[in-house]
Amino acid sequence: MKAVVFHDIGDIRLEDVPEPQIEQPTDAIVKLTSSAICGTDLHMVRGTFSGMVPGTILGHEGVGIVEQIGSDVRNLKVGDRVVIPSTIACGYCSYCRAGYYSQCDNANPNGKSAGTAFFGGPKETGPFNGLQAEKARVPFANANLVKLPQEVTDDKAILISDIFPTGYFGADMANIKPGHTVAVFGCGPVGLFAIASAKLMDAGRIFAIDTIPSRLEKARELGAEVIDYNAEDPVEALKRLTGGIGVDSAIDAVGVDANKPQSGPAAEQAQQQSETFQQEVQKVAPQTNPQGDNWHPGDAPSQVSEWAVQALAKAGTLSVIGVYPPTDQFFPIGMAMNKNLTINMGNCNHRKYVPHLVELVRVNAIDPTTILTQVDEMSNAIDAYKIFDQRQQGWHKVELVPGM
Template sequence: MKAVVFHGIGDIRLDDVQEPKIEQPTDAIVRLTSSAICGTDLHMIRGSMSGMQPGTILGHEGVGVVEEVGPAVRNLKAGERVVIPSTIACGYCSYCRAGYYSQCDNANPNGSRAGTAFFGGPKSTGPFHGLQAEYARVPYANIGLTKIPEEVDDDQAILLSDIFPTGWFGADMAEIKPGDAVLVLGCGPVGLFAIQSALMMDAGQVFAVDHHDSRLDVARELGAECINFDREDPVEAVMSTTGGIGVDRVIDAVGVDANPPESGPAADKAREREEMFRQQAQMVSSQAKPEGELWKPGQAPSQALLWAMECIAKAGTLSVIGVYPETVRFFPWGQAMMMNLTVKAGNCPHRRYIPDLMRMVASGAVDPAEILSHRLPLDSVIEAYEKFDLREPGWVKVELRAA
């Protein structure tokens, strides 16, 4: 079969590989009719998420048709359309039963403390072969796979595999209440769904920060007040619009890749804030260690977190769904403590949200396919990755369709 295979940092290829087979009684084989490219995939390709093993099939978003099920899969049969959650869970451990499917004790073969198991990730996540392929083996299929009703098409269902649930999860963690002022940092696909989710939860005001006009245009259509950080300083824009109070909730939908702006009105301000943070960190470090060792590159908060802390109101909630590798160790806890902030972060427990979101889509309450910008055949995947990685105008979310 055809599959997108990781060969090394910056090196992915569309290869011919062996078709998967049933390995465990709770497995299913799914023929993929649709998959997608996600910003998380770029972390693996760029090397910002280490531990990728050459030969791993990429991709963690998938929709397809059940081809075969193991003897312990009693709720599915061949021929049924299903959406595949990005994260893998057993369904019976204490974490799964509490709804923390992304913290399953059993799915990750590296052990219960190893973290989230998901498709197409590094060794620490399994590894499990991913879903940018013609067929996939799905572990714990009796728990993960969710049937797709006739009212929901593949264009809608593929967005329920990861990014719509993740955006909803970010808004849910942020504890959004009717009337709240919300700031979403990053208008990639997950950020856009966080905006949409916040508005569905009756947020009174939603700000969106990015510098790609095509993404900000989508955010504006959804109802957000858009701030292009190449043209204005996000902190000044948010604070002036909220009467100096700030926002009640912030959702970081960018993660480790959020770099300071290089030019424009926000650039000098960003450098000033970063220098202030450096000086504070140096002061604390010099008190703790005689040699005054400062944080190393990559250990300081990303630009998104620095803006979040400047924009959030006292007693606010910060929700982090952007990807940060385990090597990131630094966060301005002193500021968070003094402001009585609530800080939440995590990988989305997709299986917890997919059934409810599926019902919303089937009822016509929301159409997630509005976020899709490109629908391409799997054969075009390498070119699509290149354009998506460069954030070319209009490239918001790419669906890959089977031949």
């Protein structure tokens, strides 16, 4: 079968690989009818996350039809149409029973303390072959496959595999109450779904911070008030637009790949903060190298972390769903502590949210396809990766299908 395969940083290929087989009685084999490219996939290709095993199939978003089931899969049958939650969970450990599916004790073969298991990730996440393929093996299929009603098309369902649940998770962790003011940093597909989810939770005002015009326009279409961080200082703008108070909730939907502003007062502020941080590091521990050879004293906390903590009202809530590597150690904790901020973060517990979001889509409470902008054949996957990585105008989310 055809699949998108990781070989090295910057080297992915569409090639023929063996078809997956049932390995455990709790497995299922799914014939994929839709998959997608996610910003997290770019972390693997760029080398932001180390430990990728050459030969691993990429991708963690999938919709398809059950082709085979193991003897212990009792809630599905061959022919069922399903969506695959991106993170993998056993469904029966104490964490899964409490809804913390991304912290499952049993899914990750590296051990109970190994952390989140997901499709198409580095060695410490399994590794499990991903879903940018014609077929996939799904472990613990009774928990990791959710049946789809006829009303939810593939185009809608593929967005419920990862990015819609992740955006909803971010809004849920942000403790949004009716009337609250919310700032969403990053208007990629997850950030856009965080905006849509904040609306579902009756937020009063939603601010969207980005610099790519097509992303800001899409955020405006969803009802957000937009701020271009290269045109103005986002913290100053958020304070001014909230009467000097700041926002009740902030969602970091960017993570480690946040870009520094390139021009204007925000760029000057970012440069000053970086220089101050470097001076403080040299004072405290001039010879310390806490992140190994990839770290140097000029490194600083994530730009989004700085902005979010500064822009939050006292006793506000910061929700972090942007991806950070385990080696990242910097956060403006002093400022957060002195403002009595609540900080929630983590990998999305997809299986907790997917059934609820499937139902919302079924009854037309929301149409997730407003954020899907590109549909391409699997045979064009490598070119689609390149364009998506360049953040070209209008490329918010890319769906891959077997053929059109």
